[in-house]
Amino acid sequence: MNIVFVLFPNLTQLDFTGPLQVLSRLPGARVHLAASTMAPVSTDTPALTIPPTTTFADCPPPDLLCVPGGFGVDDAIRDAELMAFVRRAGERARWLTSVCTGAFVLGAARLLKGKKATTHWAYHAELARVGAIPTKARVVRDGNVVTGGGVTAGLDFAFSVAAEVAGEAVARAIQLGLEYDPHPPFDCGTPERADAMTLDALQKRYGPRLSTLREALAEALARA
Amino acid sequence: MNIVFVLFPNLTQLDFTGPLQVLSRLPGARVHLAASTMAPVSTDTPALTIPPTTTFADCPPPDLLCVPGGFGVDDAIRDAELMAFVRRAGERARWLTSVCTGAFVLGAARLLKGKKATTHWAYHAELARVGAIPTKARVVRDGNVVTGGGVTAGLDFAFSVAAEVAGEAVARAIQLGLEYDPHPPFDCGTPERADAMTLDALQKRYGPRLSTLREALAEALARA
Numbered sequence: 001m002n003i004v005f006v007l008f009p010n011l012t013q014l015d016f017t018g019p020l021q022v023l024s025r026l027p028g029a030r031v032h033l034a035a036s037t038m039a040p041v042s043t044d045t046p047a048l049t050i051p052p053t054t055t056f057a058d059c060p061p062p063d064l065l066c067v068p069g070g071f072g073v074d075d076a077i078r079d080a081e082l083m084a085f086v087r088r089a090g091e092r093a094r095w096l097t098s099v100c101t102g103a104f105v106l107g108a109a110r111l112l113k114g115k116k117a118t119t120h121w122a123y124h125a126e127l128a129r130v131g132a133i134p135t136k137a138r139v140v141r142d143g144n145v146v147t148g149g150g151v152t153a154g155l156d157f158a159f160s161v162a163a164e165v166a167g168e169a170v171a172r173a174i175q176l177g178l179e180y181d182p183h184p185p186f187d188c189g190t191p192e193r194a195d196a197m198t199l200d201a202l203q204k205r206y207g208p209r210l211s212t213l214r215e216a217l218a219e220a221l222a223r224a
Numbered sequence: 225m226n227i228v229f230v231l232f233p234n235l236t237q238l239d240f241t242g243p244l245q246v247l248s249r250l251p252g253a254r255v256h257l258a259a260s261t262m263a264p265v266s267t268d269t270p271a272l273t274i275p276p277t278t279t280f281a282d283c284p285p286p287d288l289l290c291v292p293g294g295f296g297v298d299d300a301i302r303d304a305e306l307m308a309f310v311r312r313a314g315e316r317a318r319w320l321t322s323v324c325t326g327a328f329v330l331g332a333a334r335l336l337k338g339k340k341a342t343t344h345w346a347y348h349a350e351l352a353r354v355g356a357i358p359t360k361a362r363v364v365r366d367g368n369v370v371t372g373g374g375v376t377a378g379l380d381f382a383f384s385v386a387a388e389v390a391g392e393a394v395a396r397a398i399q400l401g402l403e404y405d406p407h408p409p410f411d412c413g414t415p416e417r418a419d420a421m422t423l424d425a426l427q428k429r430y431g432p433r434l435s436t437l438r439e440a441l442a443e444a445l446a447r448a
Contacts, residue, residue, distance in 0.1 A: 014402070017241035017272070021375070024269040031271040040275055045248040047255040048241070051264055053271050100403075121403055138407045150403030151245070152379060160409045172412045173422050177429075178238070179324075179345055179374030181413030182406035183362045185384045188396045189405030198397050205401075 001028050001165070004062035004089070006105070007035040007052055008082060010072030013043035014151050015099040016050075019066055022158035025174045026166050034059040036081055044070050056085040064165065065089040068154075069100030069120060071209060074216040077108045083220070086111070097146045097161060099154040104213060106145070107132055108220035116142040120150030121191050122206040129217050152189070155180065225252050225389070228286035228313070230329070231259040231276055232306060234296030237267035238375050239323040240274075243290055246382035249398045250390050258283040260305055268294050280309040288389065289313040292378075293324030293344060295433060298440040301332045307444070310335070321370045321385060323378040328437060330369070331356055332444040340366040344374030345415050346430040353441050376413070379404065 033053045040049035090111040103119040107130025117132040118140040127134040139160045148157030163171035188194045264273035314335040327343040331354025341356040342364040351358040363384045372381030387395035412418040
């Protein structure tokens with residue numbers, strides 16, 4: 001089973017390293033990190049760059065495609081080679097998946113039309129722009145499309161995908177091995193439960209990002 | 225603030241990428257990924273290698289040291305240069321921290337003596353070998369030493385550390401940005417809550433690893 005993560009500059013690294021930790025433990029998994037070139041890919045964390053294992057051109061056809069998110073999504077949507085790779089995968093892959101704003105890469109490739117989907121809370125309403133049905137949940141499955149919410153939702157997403165792909169017993173064994181029994185020290189991980197000041201500060205930060213994403217999506221959908 | 229992650233071959237990548245995602249967002253954080261050489265470091269996930277940002281020799285003195293775990297810990301404990309770096313950090317750093325079996329690297333450097341600490345559930349009792357007080361919790365703080373449990377505990381650990389270092393408001397804002405509101409699809413992330421068959425399978429897998437860790441620790445403590 002070829003599990004392919006799509007890498008692009010300025011991705012949010014945990015969107016991909018979380019699911020990678022879980023899905024790479026699936027029996028028979030062959031994991032590929034695919035990018036435009038073999039040069040290490042930048043992430044939102046300046047200290048961390050990720051060496052790809054393959055280019056899009058050389059990557060075997062994915063059985064499971066996973067697209068992470070991050071501020072780099074705007075440019076990823078404008079990358080013709082990346083988008084062609086995702087569209088090709090869309091025709092063949094058994095599973096099409098995303099974490100966080102990676103959903104908009106699937107969406108720009110017209111793979112979310114009429115599908116229930118989720119993404120990072122700050123971008124959730126934007127899913128309608130790509131014809132998806134915005135669905136408030138940490139993990140959403142609609143047919144062969146599985147989307148996860150923001151960043152850390154990639155873990156809940158990955159255990160759900162693991163169970164779909166390899167059965168619940170396998171998913172449970174991986175969960176115990178990774179000691180996934182979360183106890184957040186604070187209860188403020190969603191806008192509904194955050195205090196007003198924190199929420200306001202975050203919304204101010206994401207506001208400009210919503211505009212640039214909308215532009216990138218409008219261009220992509222006009223071309224498609 | 226210099227935040228230094230200690231890298232070594234065959235580390236468990238999420239032990240470090242989880243805390244990295246959180247701690248790199250602290251105001252004023254300068255993150256360094258330190259290893260013996262500048263060659264990309266292997267992880268438990270064959271597809272993923274991590275390019276260090278510095279060698280141990282060139283790394284600025286850590287204000288916060290974080291040691292991840294993984295099966296590579298046995299060899300890390302035998303790496304004289306790595307251990308010297310950790311011991312030096314132990315004399316100067318404001319915060320000494322570990323995730324998962326990274327605790328045994330701190331322990332082999334005699335930094336956990338008399339300290340309450342935690343680690344991955346399968347290795348928990350071994351903490352007594354390094355003079356620590358094994359403490360069952362997902363995150364344990366004792367003075368300037370903060371230890372996290374297995375792998376995914378690194379997230380709860382990181383938000384706790386973020387709050388200690390930069391205050392609760394900062395930690396909460398990072399948590400909302402990373403949408404950390406976990407909902408595991410299964411409730412089996414600890415040995416107490418796992419079914420007997422899953423637990424048995426995992427214990428068989430970790431059994432041989434306990435022996436090799438004990439040997440590495442015995443050698444290190446005999447030398448120290």
